[in-house]
Amino acid sequence: MAAVDVLDDGFGDNLDDPKKDSYDSTDTLQNQPPPDVQYNWVDVTTEFFEAVKGLELGELLHDDLFGLFEAMSAIEMMDPKMDAGMLCNRGSKSALTFDQAVQTGALKLQDITLPEQIGIIDSTLACLVSWLEGHSLAQTVFTNLYLHKPHLIEERAIKAFSICIFKIVDIIKEFVNRALVFEEEDFQLMVYGYRLVPDVSEQRTVGMLKEVEEDLHRRIRNKSTDPALVSEHEDTIALYSRIKFMRLLYQALSSLGRREPLGLGDCQRLLSSCTDLLQNMQKTVNRGVQPTTESDHPSIMGFDPLVNQRLLPPTFPRYTKIKSRAEALEYFEEFLNRLKIVCKITNYSSFHNALDFFIDFSRHGPCILSRSILQLLYLPQSNKVFGTLSFVDVLRDAAKNFIFPPALMPKSTLLNNPQAKEYVDTFLNHCVRPFGNLIQLCGHNRARQRDKLAHLLEDFATLQDEAERVDAYLHNLSLKSDTPRPHLACFGTWILYHTLKIMIMYLLSGFELELYSTHEYHYIFWYMYEFLYGWLVSALTRADNFLIEQEEIVVGHKGRGAKKNKAKKKKARPYGREITVYQALQNICGGLYKAMVGFRLDGKIKLPHPEFDNEQVRYEHRFAPFASLLTPPPMQYAEFRDMTSLVRYDQPPNSTALYLQGCQHFHKARTLLENINSPDQEVNDLLKVAKTNFVVLKLLAGGHKRDSANPPMFDFTSHCHFPIIKLL
Template sequence: MEDDESCPHHHSISPNYSAESDKTSQNWVEITDSFTESVKDLQLGELLHDELFGLFEAMSAIEMMDPKMDAGMLCNRGARKITSFEQAVTDGLLPLNDLPPTTLLGIIDGTLARLVSWLEGHSLAQTVFTCLYLHRPYAPQDRALKVFCLAVYKLLDVIKDLLHKAMVYEEEDFQPMQYGFHLNPDISEQRMIGMLREVEEELHRKARNKQCEPETQAIFARIKFMRIFLQVLNSLRKEDQQQNSLNDCQRLLQSAIEMLQTMKDTVLLGQGAKEGEEEMACFEPSINQRLLPPTFPRYTKIKKRIEAITHFTEMMERFKVVCKAQGLTTFHQTVELFADFSQSGPCLVSRSALQLVGRNAGSSREALREALRNFCGPHALSSRAIPAARSAADAFLARAARPAGLLLQLSGHNRARQRDKLAMLLEEFALLQEEAERADAACALALGVPPRPHFATWALYHTLRAQALYLLAGFELELYAEHEYYYIYWYLYECIYGWLISTLSRADSLLQEAWNGTAATASAGKGGRRQKPNKAAKRPRPHARDAVRLQALQQLGGGYFKALLGLLREGLLQAPLPGFDRERVRFEHRFNAFTRLPAPPSAAYRDFRSAAQAAGLQGSEALFLSAGRHFAQAGQLLAAGGPTEAALARTSKTNFVLLRLLAAGHRPKIKPTFCFNESRHFPVICLTEGQLTHE
């Protein structure tokens, strides 16, 4: 048990107690004195272990009335003992009028820091509402402080509404509980913006005075930022955003960034901002302790003020990208933007804003229709197609809207959750592939032409992309052991990227075929007789750039597979002990999510072992040499991709140099390491010159 000064009366059952005595009588003995005597040698927090007092009993003892575990117990060992807003006002700790500018700055910056802490997944009770002024937002007589407190309430309400509409948060991202606080004061958004503008204009008049204090300009910047932030969020959370409103957002965002720069320059003017300075009395960490549930509370670390301002600056920059999503017209463009945005590690608010602005438009029937036209040019999507073919195509587009919307929504979740959701999305794509084959057959029958796999090619392409994302996410989340890398890269090399290249090639052929047919029909209409299309007038292949990048990634996969296989054969990678190793079980577990897909067929473990044995017959030096050729070819292909592929090109070149050394007979003294600094998915195999010896 724990020696806890707050619980002096402990009762226990007599040592002579037994199950038989319970049937007749219960002999309770007062042990308070003997207990106190027994534990006097224990320090606070120490436990006494006994064979009848195990881990379960220890946890129960720690939970009872421990301030770290029992949220209902007030820890009264602190220096301050503030229990309510009224008590703090009575004690003179909370001035309500004529606040010094430094105090007001400290309140605003401290509250914004707690707002950022809430947005990073902590509870409102332990972050924003530790500010006592927010418990009575109408109480302050200082106008700027009152309007700021009311604006915080409105901001919390607007952010909650935006996050609930987007629905891309998990329990670790965001805690929606309000703990009894009413977040919707009887003030509309427009009235709140007007109140902030009035205070802003009053402060601006004061700031124009040459003799005004720099704190006045600093307060003006913060109030203006609050007003702009509220306006931007109001625009982004609307269901029917207009292009004009998002253009206005771009202008507002630039003003917000300027205000944040002023805030950053003046953050040290506020009370409690300097390093080692005591926190202001208006922030009481334990004020809401009794509101928390009786479970182990999460440790809440409040953001530093300068870090909070940096967080808001990054958010405003990301909002600029969000506004660009309004202009996207096809599903493929939207997918690329959402994927790139997700890889940049955005905050929850900006992820949610992007979902509201672009998700519905990007997965709409018209966006999918345009994407399919640009991808493989199905005849059934033409306005001149007969009604039966158009009807079959429209039925497929309606069915594709759900997995398309889920794919866009998936990129709004945090990176750790995306992999789990990709596994579920693959089941949707399996059903979509079957629907695509039926749609292709129905369109061919209606048009009276041989079946062409337009819809099936598009569905297969996105299925393969989802599979690649699923496997690569395992590297990003550090799910794989180093001895597992080689069959992950083998699967990417042999199955995923090979199929993707073939699928893009087929889409190119279908698109050229559709264009040639359209050109021939147009020529026949003009001249009265059918003419062959001019070969020189052929459209450029729109998927050529993607195909080159996929060929580079395929070469990277082959290079890693052979390099890692050689390292394993040389004993340079730590492998599990044979008695505990079941590689087949691990292999099937890693690729279990792919077994339900009709295409591509899931690769069996025996296929992998055959490929590994065939490659291993060459010997380690030959494996290293072959892997080096793969990396060299990948580097050449990536170099043509421009500056966007520079990091992967450097990785390929570094690995090529290393493998040439290994192929020449050099061997490291220590086991190699894998550095994922350049790329999250394709590491640099690290061995320095000083670690190599020649046999």
């Protein structure tokens, strides 16, 4: 770097010269015309090193010809991590292939000791986990040389294990590829030319593992009383646990991957057995041979992190740090627990319940594999739920159960009209793609979900328009029938409900992903308080009332015998709990909004310089995805300013009044949440937010820390969307 030295390779000169375009392997350097420019090279090494002594570590000299762009380019070019091939050129040790390692004795094919076998298995599982976390197979699993030619391995346990790893990699690849909920940062499908032993069947793989299991089990039963063999006996148990774990895991994944819908009872049993075996694996994680030096990659026999380095594309490679063995086993424990939860999706025949299951599962940040399996269990085909139920019929039942539209009621005369039936069927068919995308969206990682929610709103805007037209047509048709019933806003309310939930999910994801600056909180909470939660409560209340009216009509047709429990039915509001939760959330948003305005009045929120930051631009950017919707109508920035301006009051409220108003909101939220029977974790978390913020705003209204210049802190640890306010 120090010497000004350029290697002239013949590609840098006269690029526009047509004579040089036809250069081929038959040309020689002597045939090329001499360069027009003669260079007089000067060695500046000594002068350069003297000059850089005036710079601090990490400091770069700025010059007219060496600005930020050139500096960053220089840093990138000189950093070995920016070129995958640079690692291969370091040091004298070269990566050995499978055959070379066997010839030099660096790789044993037989007589592998028990600790070595345990170490190889645990290190490979750590590589498998690292692959599932987004790294390439070439830098993780395939750094195990035993996987390069598994058929040549003579040690039965390692051979069976190696083939099983290939089969599991193949199954995982198929899951992720079919579900299509992965992004480039989630998962890498490329196998770099490795064949995943397609010639070995599932039955043969399981049979090989069982043979090794039985052999190890016989050795365990023949326990020797010799104290010197105690350690060997424990190693045998540890290896047995690992081989059996691999077999059961492979069988569980295979059963989940079959296209035909089979009962998941066997899968649950296999997963439970895997969990039991995993406990013994975690206890014996240190029995495997350990590397002699600390490294970010396995360095025991059979592993070479650079063996596939030349297979990587000539781009900036992601630095790969392989998980430790203990971390990998912990990952598998969490993965097995997630799979047990995923299998429960088959219990949710209702679309709304299934959608809530997907949203809740996604909230916990599951891995790409469990997300993919969940997608394939519910929608193995785009138009078939659980592979057997028509998605159109599932959505028809969802709309029917949500608001009971007269057109979907039993013995409805509306659908005797061919035109009306065609309208309803066409509308429900048009619902398949947006609702299918909503389910698929829940399978993506949280950051990507936000982008996809914005695009999904465009599809729901189209559905809203169609739902209103279908409702209007059915309403006019119903009024002319023998049993006239109102049909206005039935399908429209159903679509509006989901549209509002998507809008709220979009805004709340900004808190979860830490996209909002603190000075933006007030209009985010204001929008949810004034509009979204209010509209959502209104839509649910309308559906609630409509459901009860339709039930009363049905009961009336059944006669007096069905009227005995009429009083009880009136008390049981179908959406009572959901409405209460959303009313509480509306009040929490109202309390946070009032608190934010109070902080701004007190000068406790740091505002950006208006010359470099425009609130209107930020506002319009945050709510841009809502512009395509007609209902609810998007709230423009000018309207927001008019509605929130304090000068519209005869006596503009001060910060104390705003803190007190915020207290009232949090108190109301607390009251609503405390009235919910059998509260779940979400309700308890919201209750904690409401109670704590009530106390904080009460203190602020009383003048506590009024003179403090420290800004408040917003703590999202109790709830990822609604913070607890802390005074510093």
